[in-house]
Amino acid sequence: MLLTVHATAGALIGQQINNPVLAFALAFVSHFILDMIPHGDQDWIDDYKGDQKAKVKKIISIVAIDVVILLALLVSRFYYTDSFAPSLSIASGILGGLLPDFLVGCHELSDRLFKNFYRFHFIVHDLIKVKPSAVQGIVFQAIVTGILLLSFR
Numbered sequence: 001m002l003l004t005v006h007a008t009a010g011a012l013i014g015q016q017i018n019n020p021v022l023a024f025a026l027a028f029v030s031h032f033i034l035d036m037i038p039h040g041d042q043d044w045i046d047d048y049k050g051d052q053k054a055k056v057k058k059i060i061s062i063v064a065i066d067v068v069i070l071l072a073l074l075v076s077r078f079y080y081t082d083s084f085a086p087s088l089s090i091a092s093g094i095l096g097g098l099l100p101d102f103l104v105g106c107h108e109l110s111d112r113l114f115k116n117f118y119r120f121h122f123i124v125h126d127l128i129k130v131k132p133s134a135v136q137g138i139v140f141q142a143i144v145t146g147i148l149l150l151s152f153r
């Protein structure tokens with residue numbers, strides 16, 4: 001799932017649970033729960049199995065766009081909502097929500113680090129064998145992000 005969805009979920013958890021350690025842990029777990037839901041990203045990167053350079057380029061461009069959207073959403077949320085003040089719990093929630101994909105990325109780049117974690121991540125990710133299209137996945141993730149954003153206090 002896109003970083004935007006995981007970070008928004010983490011921020012929401014951090015806002016609801018005003019405890020940085022607990023927010024981090026719950027956001028970390030939320031990553032796997034969200035990734036378990038089929039979300040159409042299985043083919044985004046798989047076409048590049050032979051060409052590692054092209055694969056890395058594609059991952060970097062997806063992540064860059066994703067992070068820009070994420071920052072725009074969070075900054076606008078902070079800016080337009082008085083009750084949504086940045087806090088350590090929100091920051092911890094965002095970090096906890098993003099950490100699993102960061103560790104996966106470390107494995108992708110090193111091919112050694114976090115090997116078991118990488119396997120676990122994709123076992124959970126591919127648990128449900130339904131595969132929506134990329135477009136269905138993007139629409140679904142946009143809806144989830146919208147619901148999460150509307151759930152902030």
Ligand SMILES: [Zn+2]
Pocket residue numbers: 001031035100101121
């Ligand atoms: Zn993930």
